[in-house]
Amino acid sequence: MNKRDCKTCDGSMKERRKTRTIFIGDIAIGGDNPVVVQSMCNTDTRDVSSTVAQIKRLEAVGCEVIRVAVPDMEAAQAITDIVKSISIPLIADIHFDWRLAVVSMEAGARGIRINPGNIGGREKLEKVVRVARERAVPIRVGVNSGSLEADIRKRHGGPTPEALVESAMRNIEYVCDMGWEEIKVSIKSSDVMDTIESYRLLSLRSDFPLHIGVTEAGGLIAGTVKSSVALGSLLIDGIGDTMRVSLTRDPEEEIAVAYEILRAARRRFRGPEIISCPTCGRTEIDLFSLAEEVERRARQIPHPIKLAVMGCVVNGPGEAREADIGLAGGKGIGIIFQGERVLEKVREEDLLERFWFHVERVLEEKFQQKKR
């Protein structure tokens, strides 16, 4: 949506910050490209079939780039078989051992995430960068408040935003000096305000694409709130080229939350927008289960469509007038409507399937039509 299409935006949202474009496999990151959504597997990378299965599930709900942990050589070698069975680019996440980075790239990783400060010194970093250059593999320079260089930490009195930015600039310079500028940068802190401040400072000093996220954000509620505040603020500021919401949950939920943040910040619109009421004393159907199942099914749909799941007919249809398809509960029944038009009245036990029938019908009408 651009500003002309938006009925409520007053134009105060900042333009996207200009960054260079890099490619992770065939996915463009930075420049004018859409903010790319990533996640990270929580399977054992050495377990190829579980890892592939999880990546496929994540891809189905909109994950565009996947990262896997590479704690040892067996995990690095497993990448060879993993990439044969997936269609989104894979990033290898490496700490401490430069050889794991080299083997991961040789095995087919399309990006690597390293902290140049903990990879074993300049000479070893050079070996990693040489292979990255030869194979055109971008490097994510990942600075983390927990693994800040001792001298920088001492000078700033701790992992302050200024300290994190100094570390990022130092590490960017290391890699660039070695002749490789396909870089994206992340600064991770578990503190929301520090995260926002750090990225704001960094975006003034560097035009490399930024990977944004809050590290160790927490479970579903805390993690969603922290990520929404931090990433939402940055996206509204025009900062961020790729993002990961990190939750102590199934990574599929990270993807769902990431797209909701992008939608709320009006940076990207993927999949259905679901309006649902909180329920009240008027609710006479099991709306929680209905809304949960609609949300679960909706994750598989990439097209933008507006769905409403409302507890009653008093306010339901009115509040959800702009929905493509909506439902409103009654006593043991539900009404399915399209805009203001009532389509049918069905028993509660049939409500979900009839509602979903109409969702699929509208999807076909809207998106088949566009293809012609």
Ligand code: SF4
């Ligand atoms: S839509 Fe109906 S049931 Fe839901 S909160 Fe509003 S009045 Fe209550």
